[in-house]
Amino acid sequence: MEVAPRGLRALLAAALLLLLATGAVHLVREALRDKTPNQTHARRLGLEKYLHLVAPLDEDQEQDPLEKQLVELLARSKQALEIPVVREAVLDATRDGRVTPEELTHLEALLARAGALAQEYPELAKSTGSNHTLFHAALSLHESQPQLLKQLYRSILAAKHKEALLARAIALLQELGYTRSVKVLNPTTGSFEEKTPSPLLAQVVANYTLALAEGLPRHSNQDLWLLGNATMINPEIYDFKPVTVKDMNGAVHEIG
Structure with missing residues (x-):
């Protein structure tokens, strides 16, 4: 069997070491990569109570721009999130693991309306907030x-x-x-x-x-x-x- 020249053997060894190092770096990066980016983002913004609302979005272990916008919207709407009907609407939007532009627009409007009601009539929002029909009647009255x-x-x-x-x-x-x-x-x-x-x-x-x-x-x-x-x-x-x-x-x- 012909033995490879010493220089070639050294080159092959270096290439092998480089491949091993690259693989190791990839493994380290993969191990360190955040597998729940939406929940991590929500936690940083003080949404510990509502992590379950964004948890479905982490099924793909990624955070797209719409998901980022939603998490930040929720962080600005904590008073509205105290209302069960509102939380249910958010979960309806995130349950399938993604957020569409239409869903984001709808939630933005709902959170703004609910927040305005809760700010002026906090106890009313609380007392009607478990009844979908009654809560939306209160919202309608508050606006119209x-x-x-x-x-x-x-x-x-x-x-x-x-x-x-x-x-x-x-x-x-x-x-x-x-x-x-x-x-x-x-x-x-x-x-x-x-x-x-x-x-x-x-x-x-x-x-x-x-x-x-x-x-x-x-x-x-x-x-x-x-x-x-x-x-x-x-x-x-x-x-x-x-x-x-x-x-x-x-x-x-x-x-x-």
């Missing part, structure tokens, strides 16, 4: 009917368990369809007009909710809707002042 929500809150402020009662009042408003514009009869023209629920209506609903808490039997939704509509037609009904009406023959009657 802020004065209505504020009047509800003021009317119930002095009551015990006010946040639970406020949640109950919001549920009643939603059940009656008063979280959006409603058709109200105009007695002068005899036609229906679109109107925004008034703060006075909020007082009626708040007082009725308080009465229910004191044991008043629940009326039918139809009766309650008529009461709300009547209040918006003539505020004096709420104040229990006498109301003057004319019948079909023109005779004047006083009710009250």
Whole structure:
């Protein structure tokens, strides 16, 4: 067998050592590489309580730009993350191990809306936050009917368990369809007009909710809707002042 020249043997040995060294470096790098980059990033930003929300994103052991944006968004939205419905929405987006631009946009809007509600009405956000329908009704009121929500809150402020009662009042408003514009009869023209629920209506609903808490039997939704509509037609009904009406023959009657 022909023996390789000494110089060639040395060259081969050096090449082998280089390959071994390169392999060792790769192994070391692989061993040191962060296998949970999203959780590590979240931990650094103070999200220890919410690591489970981003854990599915670490299945591929990588963090892409959208995932990085999401983690940083969550870090800016810790107050909103106290709400169970919000956490559920985040987990719905991350559960499949990836985040799409549409999901990120949706979560950004939801976290902003929920954060605004939680900042102004923290206990309301907490008391409605486990009920998807009720929480989104509160969100809707806070955005589209802020004065209505504020009047509800003021009317119930002095009551015990006010946040639970406020949640109950919001549920009643939603059940009656008063979280959006409603058709109200105009007695002068005899036609229906679109109107925004008034703060006075909020007082009626708040007082009725308080009465229910004191044991008043629940009326039918139809009766309650008529009461709300009547209040918006003539505020004096709420104040229990006498109301003057004319019948079909023109005779004047006083009710009250």
